[in-house]
Amino acid sequence: MFFSNIIKRGKTFGKYTIDSGVNVAKTLFQSSLPKVQDDAQAATQFKEGFNLSRNAMKFTGLLELIGSVFLFISIISKSGKKFARIGVLLTNIVLGGAIFKHLEAGHGVDGSKKALKLFGLNTLNFIETMRK
DSSP: OHHHHHHHTTHHHHHHHHHHHHHHHHHHHHHHHHHHTTOHHHHHHHHHHHOOOHHHHHHHHHHHHHHHHHHHHHHHOTTHHHHHHHHHHHHHHHHHHHHHHHHHTTOHHHHTHHHHHHHHHHHHHHHHHHOO
């Protein structure tokens, strides 16, 4: 019911999609940089908090970075829907893993709140790209 009410709004939802797309892309881009740059503090958090290696951290950061770039491109491109779909899929893979790892590590819903929010916004963006 919630999603159908949002989708019926039409143009308002389209503006919401652009705003949320920028927000998601910016947030993921910023969070990917320390991982891609092989930051020691980020590596320690991955190892101690989630029992993941440096290579897993770099791979996660790379997926986040590529996904966020696709989301940025989707906003300015004429064929934005294709780029948005690719970006959403890449970033939702990472966000799904982040949600799982936070819950597995015992952080609960509070620990995974940011990833859950971004995952939800991304999913709404994906739904919007499926509309004609």
